[in-house]
Amino acid sequence: MGNYKIKAYYDEAYPPVPDSTTLFWRKFVPWQIIRFFILNFKMIRIVAGGHS
Amino acid sequence: MAKVVVLGAGVAGHTCASFLKKKLGKHHEVVVVSPNSYYQWIPSNIWVGVGQMTIDQVRFKLQKVYDRWGIVFKQARAISIHPEGNAETGRGYVTIEYTDEQYAGQTEIVDYDYLVNATGPKLNFDATEGLGPDKNSLSVCTYSHAAHAWEHLQESIRKMQNGQKQRFLIGTGHAMATCQGAAFEYILNVAYEISKLGLSKMAEITWISNEYELGDFGMAGAFIKRGGYITPTKVFTESLLAEYGVKWIRRAGIYKVEPGVVHYESLNGEMKTQEFDFSMLIPSFTGVGLTAFDKSGADITDKMFLPNKFMKVDANYTAKPFEEWTASDWPTIYQTPMYENIYAAGIAFAPPHPISKPHTSPNGRQIFPTPPRTGMPSGVIGKIVALNIAEQIKGGHKEHHHKASMARMGAACIVSGGFGSFDGLGASMTVFPIVPDWEKYPDWGRDMTYSVGEAGLAGHWLKFILHYLFFHKAKGYPFWYLIPE
Numbered sequence: 001m002g003n004y005k006i007k008a009y010y011d012e013a014y015p016p017v018p019d020s021t022t023l024f025w026r027k028f029v030p031w032q033i034i035r036f037f038i039l040n041f042k043m044i045r046i047v048a049g050g051h052s
Numbered sequence: 053m054a055k056v057v058v059l060g061a062g063v064a065g066h067t068c069a070s071f072l073k074k075k076l077g078k079h080h081e082v083v084v085v086s087p088n089s090y091y092q093w094i095p096s097n098i099w100v101g102v103g104q105m106t107i108d109q110v111r112f113k114l115q116k117v118y119d120r121w122g123i124v125f126k127q128a129r130a131i132s133i134h135p136e137g138n139a140e141t142g143r144g145y146v147t148i149e150y151t152d153e154q155y156a157g158q159t160e161i162v163d164y165d166y167l168v169n170a171t172g173p174k175l176n177f178d179a180t181e182g183l184g185p186d187k188n189s190l191s192v193c194t195y196s197h198a199a200h201a202w203e204h205l206q207e208s209i210r211k212m213q214n215g216q217k218q219r220f221l222i223g224t225g226h227a228m229a230t231c232q233g234a235a236f237e238y239i240l241n242v243a244y245e246i247s248k249l250g251l252s253k254m255a256e257i258t259w260i261s262n263e264y265e266l267g268d269f270g271m272a273g274a275f276i277k278r279g280g281y282i283t284p285t286k287v288f289t290e291s292l293l294a295e296y297g298v299k300w301i302r303r304a305g306i307y308k309v310e311p312g313v314v315h316y317e318s319l320n321g322e323m324k325t326q327e328f329d330f331s332m333l334i335p336s337f338t339g340v341g342l343t344a345f346d347k348s349g350a351d352i353t354d355k356m357f358l359p360n361k362f363m364k365v366d367a368n369y370t371a372k373p374f375e376e377w378t379a380s381d382w383p384t385i386y387q388t389p390m391y392e393n394i395y396a397a398g399i400a401f402a403p404p405h406p407i408s409k410p411h412t413s414p415n416g417r418q419i420f421p422t423p424p425r426t427g428m429p430s431g432v433i434g435k436i437v438a439l440n441i442a443e444q445i446k447g448g449h450k451e452h453h454h455k456a457s458m459a460r461m462g463a464a465c466i467v468s469g470g471f472g473s474f475d476g477l478g479a480s481m482t483v484f485p486i487v488p489d490w491e492k493y494p495d496w497g498r499d500m501t502y503s504v505g506e507a508g509l510a511g512h513w514l515k516f517i518l519h520y521l522f523f524h525k526a527k528g529y530p531f532w533y534l535i536p537e
Contacts, residue, residue: 012299015290018507026508027475035510039480042504043514046462046482047428047536 054080054445057146057164059130059342061086061114063094063427064398065170066526067434067537073121074533075442082122083162087129087151089113091526092195095427096519098234100198101332102205102241104471107195117528126162127152129340130171133356135391136347144393166441169363169396170434173337176226182309183225183335189309190332192238193231201332205242208330212246212254218329221314223260225333227305230270230422232261235334236289237467242332243296244470244477252297259293259300260316260326260333262419264411266290266302270421271407271463274483275496276505282496285481288505292469292479301326303411305419306333321414337422339363339400356390362402364388365395369402374409379459379489381405385452386437392450395437398430403458407487428463429486431537432456459487462502466515469507478511480504 007013018026025031054076058069061084072082090111099105118125128148135144145163150156175193177184184191190204191197208218222239224232239259246255259266267273267285274285293300303319313327339361343353357363367383381404388394396402403423411420425433436454444450462484469477482504488497525535 011290012294015287015294017291017295026477029474029509032509032513035506035508036513039504039506039510039514042482042502043464043480044536046464046484046502 054165055083055163056080056166056168056441056445057083057085057162058168058170059085059146060170060172060398060400061088061091062170062172062398062430064172064400064430064434065168066091067431068168068170068397068438069123070121070528071435071438071533072442073123075439076445078122080445081124083124083126083164084114084118085126085128085130085146085148085162086114087127089115089127089152091117093519093522093526094193095234097192097195097198098237098241098468099471100195101192101201101238102245102471103202107199110195112523112527117526121528126150126160128160130342131159132343132345133167133169133394134345135167135394138347138349142347144391165393166445167394168437168441169342169394169400170398171340171342171400173399174340174361175335176338177335179336180226180306180309183306183333187309188311188331189225190330191335192234192332193334204330205245209246209249209251211329212251213249215254217254217256219327220255220257221260221326221328221331221333222257223301223304223333224262224421225306225309226336227262227307227317227417227419228422229262229334229336230424231334231337231426232263232269232421233424233426233465233467235261235332236269237469238332239298240292240296240467240469240477240479241471243298247296248470257296257298258326258328259298260304260306260314261300261302262305262421263302264319264409264420266293266300268408268421270424271483271486272409272488272497274481274498274503275500276481276503277500278505282500283505285505288479288481292507296469303419305413305417307417309333317413317415317417317419319411319413319419337399339402352390356388358402360402363396363400365401367402367404369404372405377405378491379457379485379487382457382459382487384455384457384460385440386433387452395441397434397437399425401425401433425458426463428537429456429458429461432461435537457485459485459489461485466511466518468512468515470512472512474509476509476512477507478509478513478515479507480511480514
C-alpha cells in the first residue's frame with residue numbers, strides 16, 4: 001500500500017486552488033496597494049448606490 | 053417638541069438615533085432603549101474568537117456617547133407597544149423593563165411621537181436541541197460568546213500541541229439559520245491560526261451548512277467576475293475552503309447537538325451525525341418577542357408581527373412560489389402598514405420571503421438559509437428611516453423622500469481569512485443588488501459592473517481600516533456622518 005492520498009473523487013478535489021503565482025500576487029505589497037485603492041473605489045460606488 | 057423613541061442600539065438603531073439627533077438638534081427629543089450598556093461592532097467578534105482582538109476593542113459604553121450627543125439612554129428591554137395609547141391617553145407608548153444594576157426589573161412607560169423598532173434578532177438557540185454556548189456548541193454572535201469560543205479554541209490548540217488530533221465543526225446550527233458569512237469568516241480564521249502554528253496535520257476542519265450550494269450566503273448566491281470568467285460564488289467559496297484544507301457538508305439541517313456530536317438531516321432525507329471536539333454553530337434568528345396592544349387592550353401582536361416575530365412593514369407579504377418573487381416585494385421605507393408613526397429597521401423588519409430558494413426534505417424539514425440583513429443594509433435602513441422621520445417632523449408632512457430597498461441596494465462583504473499586516477488575507481465580494489432582480493438583470497440576476505470577488509492583502513487592510521472607521525463613526529468623532537454605512 002502506498003503512503004499517499006488520491007486527490008480525486010471527493011468534494012475538495014474539484015474547486016480551483018491558487019497556484020504559486022496567484023499566491024505571490026495576493027501578498028505582493030505594491031500590487032495589493034493598487035488593488036486596495038481599486039477595491040475602495042468599487043465599494044464606495046456600491047455604497048453610494050444604496051441610498052436614493 | 054417631538055419625541056422619537058428608538059428601540060435597540062445595534063447597527064440599525066444606533067445609526068438611526070445618531071442621524072435623528074444630528075437632524076433634529078436640541079429642539080426635539082431622541083430616546084434610545086437598549087438592554088445592553090455597550091455598543092458592539094459585531095463583524096469584529098470574529099477576531100475576538102481567534103484571540104486577535106480583546107472584547108474592549110469591539111465595544112464601547114453607550115451612555116458616554118449619548119450624553120455627548122444629548123440622546124436620552126435607557127438601559128432596558130422593550131416589552132410591549134401600545135400604538136393607540138390606552139383608555140386614558142391617545143398617545144402611543146411602549147413599556148420597558150430596566151436591565152441595569154440600579155433599576156433592574158423596574159418597568160416604565162415611554163410615550164412617543166415616532167417609534168423605531170430596531171431590536172435586532174433573538175439568538176434562538178432553543179430552536180435546536182442542545183445548541184449554544186450554555187449547552188454543547190460555541191457561538192461568535194456576541195463578544196462574550198466570541199471570547200468564550202477563543203478559550204475553547206486555545207484548549208484545542210493545546211491538545212494538538214500535545215499530539216492529540218482535534219475535529220473542528222463550524223457553520224450553521226439550524227436548518228434555517230442565516231449569517232453564513234460570519235461562520236465562514238470564523239472557519240477561515242481558525243484554519244489560518246492553526247496553519248500559522250504548524251498544526252494543520254493535527255486538525256480536521258469541517259464546514260457544515262444549510263446552503264444548497266456553498267456561497268449561497270442566504271442571498272441565493274451570486275455571480276462574480278474572476279479570472280476572465282463569470283463564476284458563481286460557489287466556486288469562489290469552495291476554492292477558499294479547499295485552499296485552507298477545509299472539508300464541507302452542505303444541505304444539512306442540524307436538529308440536535310449532543311456533547312461531541314451533531315445530528316442533522318440532509319436534504320435527501322438521510323439522518324446523519326458528525327463528531328467534533330470543537331464546534332461553532334450559528335443559531336436561527338427570530339424577532340425579540342415584542343407584543344402589541346390596541347387602545348382597548350386587545351392583543352394585536354399577530355397583526356403587527358409575522359409568526360417569526362419580525363415586524364411587518366411596507367413589503368408584499370403575499371405568499372407565492374419562488375418563481376414569482378420580484379424585487380418590488382421588498383420594502384423601501386420600513387413603515388408599518390397599520391401605524392404611520394412606527395418603523396422597523398435592520399434585522400427587526402420582516403422580509404417578505406427568503407432570498408434563497410426554499411427546499412424541503414422528504415420528511416418535511418425546510419433546509420435553506422433565511423435572508424441576511426447584516427451591517428451595511430441595517431445601517432443604510434437605519435439612516436433613511438431617521439432622515440424620513442426628521443424631515444417629517446421639521447417639515448410637517450408625511451412624505452418619504454429617502455428609500456432603500458434591499459432589491460435596490462448593493463452590499464460589500466469582506467471576509468477576513470487571517471490577521472496580519474503582510475500575511476493576512478481578505479476575501480472581498482460585492483453584489484448589486486442584494487436581492488437578485490431577474491427582471492432587470494436577466495442574465496445574472498445582478499449588475500455585473502458592480503461585481504467583485506477577489507482575495508488578497510488589500511481586502512484584509514480594508515477590513516482592518518473599516519473596523520476603526522466604523523468605531524469612529526459610531527462614537528460620533530469629528531465628521532462621523534461622512535463615513536458611509
